[in-house]
Amino acid sequence: MAVLVTGGAGYIGSHMVWSLIDSGHEVIVLDRLSTGFRSAVSPQATFYYGDVGDRDVLRQIFAAHKIEAVFHFAGLVVVPDSVENPLEYYNNNTVKACILIEEMVRAKIGKFIFSSTAAVYGAPQSDQPMRETDALKPESPYGQSKLMTELILADTARAHPDFRYVALRYFNVAGAERKGRTGQSTRGATHLIKVACETALGQRASLHIYGTDYPTPDGTGVRDYIHVDDLVDAHAMALHYLRAGEQSLVANCGYGCGASVLDVVAAVERVAGVTLPVTLSGRRAGDCASVIADPTVARKKLGWTAVHPGLDSIIATALAWERRRPVAEVALLDGIVPLLATA
Numbered sequence: 001m002a003v004l005v006t007g008g009a010g011y012i013g014s015h016m017v018w019s020l021i022d023s024g025h026e027v028i029v030l031d032r033l034s035t036g037f038r039s040a041v042s043p044q045a046t047f048y049y050g051d052v053g054d055r056d057v058l059r060q061i062f063a064a065h066k067i068e069a070v071f072h073f074a075g076l077v078v079v080p081d082s083v084e085n086p087l088e089y090y091n092n093n094t095v096k097a098c099i100l101i102e103e104m105v106r107a108k109i110g111k112f113i114f115s116s117t118a119a120v121y122g123a124p125q126s127d128q129p130m131r132e133t134d135a136l137k138p139e140s141p142y143g144q145s146k147l148m149t150e151l152i153l154a155d156t157a158r159a160h161p162d163f164r165y166v167a168l169r170y171f172n173v174a175g176a177e178r179k180g181r182t183g184q185s186t187r188g189a190t191h192l193i194k195v196a197c198e199t200a201l202g203q204r205a206s207l208h209i210y211g212t213d214y215p216t217p218d219g220t221g222v223r224d225y226i227h228v229d230d231l232v233d234a235h236a237m238a239l240h241y242l243r244a245g246e247q248s249l250v251a252n253c254g255y256g257c258g259a260s261v262l263d264v265v266a267a268v269e270r271v272a273g274v275t276l277p278v279t280l281s282g283r284r285a286g287d288c289a290s291v292i293a294d295p296t297v298a299r300k301k302l303g304w305t306a307v308h309p310g311l312d313s314i315i316a317t318a319l320a321w322e323r324r325r326p327v328a329e330v331a332l333l334d335g336i337v338p339l340l341a342t343a
């Protein structure tokens with residue numbers, strides 16, 4: 001049996017692929033390389049260049065491989081971009097997810113692990129941290145697009161008992177694989193830790209701090225940053241959970257503690273040994289003041305615990321990846337790593 005990883009050429013998906021390969025899985029990747037990189041995909045995976053909303057490609061993959069489970073990472077991820085381009089987000093994150101789910105039901109593939117997000121909660125209605133049972137009031141089209149997919153999953157699982165899923169609501173994912181084989185290569189990245197690391201290495205002139213008047217201890221936005229390796233472990237545990245015959249589940253993936261933008265700046269300065277040039281800017285569209293996870297459900301139901309908590313550990317791996325990324329790109333140009341999509 002094989003597993004399909006959509007978006008396996010992207011940041012988190014490429015980490016998942018390596019982890020699945022390490023644990024002996026046959027891995028199939030489907031990615032249209034809109035933000036991902038062919039070079040990020042383990043050479044041991046079978047790569048399909050295509051769109052997750054393309055029924056012909058899905059049927060071809062499901063016919064060619066005996067797929068046991070689908071990890072669905074393919075999606076658009078930038079909150080402010082979703083405010084500008086809502087239809088693109090609803091189309092890619094909701095409509096195409098619906099097509100994938102429909103094709104899975106048709107092909108009798110019954111295990112689905114979904115990349116959901118803390119953005120489904122919106123601004124906290126009560127005290128932090130966020131629990132899965134809290135009100136769902138997304139503040140951005142991005143959050144709405146993911147919430148709608150969660151609703152589609154719940155209804156599908158109700159109607160088709162052989163279809164079960166785990167929706168993992170990621171909080172802020174950062175860092176790079178500790179083994180150093182992959183990391184975040186996103187062009188024009190907007191995620192704070194990546195941008196801060198690029199600034200520390202002189203690749204950007206300055207880090208903009210978006211909003212200093214939030215109702216948080218230091219006025220800047222607070223988030224629950226989680227190491228990508230820990231997040232990937234949660235996915236592996238979700239697959240075990242579904243294999244054990246358990247019921248569909250929605251679970252937060254975060255550490256349960258928050259760091260402000262200024263905390264991140266201080267940590268990058270500490271780990272990189274430089275002073276970051278910063279620019280104080282206004283709030284960014286769609287942003288919430290503070291988002292922190294209650295990870296109890298993931299711990300109790302999946303047996304998931306964090307192995308790499310702490311900002312410094314996250315930032316050290318992110319910086320290490322940023323430093324070696326140009327070398328990896330030169331290796332690509334030399335043809336050491338396959339560059340072109342197979343189709």
Ligand SMILES: NC(=O)c1ccc[n+]([C@@H]2O[C@H](COP(=O)([O-])OP(=O)(O)OC[C@H]3O[C@@H](n4cnc5c(N)ncnc54)[C@H](O)[C@@H]3O)[C@@H](O)[C@H]2O)c1
Nearest residue numbers: 007010011012032033034035036051052074075115170173
């Ligand atoms: N990075 C985070 O902090 C974060 C937080 C919460 C949720 N998520 C979710 O995790 C998933 C992965 O995020 P990421 O940070 O790795 O982003 P990413 O942009 O690095 O990866 C997404 C991958 O999906 C591919 N893709 C996009 N649309 C596609 C389509 N229609 N067909 C085929 N391939 C397609 C892209 O080419 C890319 O390789 C997304 O669904 C995102 O919403 C990410």
Ligand SMILES: O=c1ccn([C@@H]2O[C@H](COP(=O)(O)OP(=O)(O)O[C@H]3O[C@H](CO)[C@H](O)[C@H](O)[C@H]3O)[C@@H](O)[C@H]2O)c(=O)[nH]1
Nearest residue numbers: 079117118119171172190191192195208209210221261291
């Ligand atoms: O250059 C930057 C980038 C970000 N920020 C601030 O840093 C915090 C984190 O911003 P990110 O862009 O890193 O991440 P978001 O919180 O906007 O969004 C991320 O986390 C969300 C859940 O909290 C969703 O999961 C989403 O997919 C994912 O991109 C926010 O307060 C933001 O305003 C800055 O000050 N400067």
